[in-house]
Amino acid sequence: MAPAIISDLETPPAVDVAPPAGPGLFSLQGKTVAITGGARGLGITLATAVVEARGAVACLDILQTPSAEEWAALTKLAVAQGTTVSYTRCDVTDEVAVQQVMDSIALSAEAAGAPFWGTIACAGIQQQLPALEYPAADFNRILSVNVTGVFNTCKAAARVLTAAKRPGSIVIISSMSGNIANRGLSCTAYNSSKAAVQQMCRSVAQEWGQYGIRVNTLSPGYIRTAMTDQLLVENPEVEKTWMAGALLGRLGVPADFKAPAVFLLSEGASFVHGSDLRVDGGHCASA
Template sequence: MLGVNITGCLMTAQAVARQMVKNKWPGSIVMIASMSGTIANRGLICPVYNASKAGVIQLGRNLAAEWGQYGIRVNTISPGYIVTEMVEKLFVQFPERKTEWPTHNMLNRLSQPEDYRGAAVFLLSDASTFMTGSDLRIDGGHAAW
């Protein structure tokens, strides 16, 4: 999990940034972290996952500091619980989570992958040219309680 979430993000970002610097292309890199990089999930024992996502957030900040001089912005998005194929399989194993998890946020629902499209487009576009080293947590208010 650490290899995929941290090393994978680092190696992918480095490969992209290498080409951006070589070709003098300013731009934006967005990595996907998780609200679990900021909070401990109630009722879930997942320290390695949470630590790996916290690592992605910090990696994004540090890469932003390193690559800003080349006009490369690096930000992270930290989603809340998303209904994905993997989560659907988890609900089969733990059906109570399907009804409990929505109650952990202020919108009383789980998110869908498409709930993050606008944020990704914003971070990748010229609408966010003065934004780097930031984590955009989109969790339905989960961490605001």
């Protein structure tokens, strides 16, 4: 068969407009974003970032209720910003439940005049076990939350957007552990799951770009949260190894990821698609 020449190729439809100018570049005003893992840790901090950018937020998490103090502060901030926050208990591994919750968030968002814009897939779990002893059941449990759960979240959000014929933005929280193996930690399942979602991002970016749905991963380095506190309790000496690679002389805090997440969600990032944004204080820049 003769090779296709450029003029034979179908021109894809233009799905997005140029980014807005000025403050609109990073504004999420009039947009609703669903955040999984939004009960605590990085998720609730990113919810705060969306509200600070004037977006509305719908948090989902497997926990019965979100972290009380942080939720009270987030609710107060939402009132001050003239926007809204909601919380729904939902297990991201339950495909049907995730779709139902996303559909219901989108209905309320439309009614409130801040249509559904996308999601931050932040729910994740971690486990430390030597690979030689890793039971398949445990390995599958990590993959089920960190990979299938992320896929359920992205798919449900993309189905809402395509049904409404709206563009949007999906941010998947991966990790620098999707690219490197952390010295001193035995986390094969977790690291594999974080590499998997980076490839998932590229795959769905290839499918959903035609609908104006941008998909990117945000890959944090070490952050002090409940997840890493648990690892450090199990291996107190590991903090020294982490600090040895901390080119800025510190580990991350959840607030370090607010601006990167808002950037990826915002219309200012209108040509950022299928990318990984690594935010690790330089950790992966030196060996």
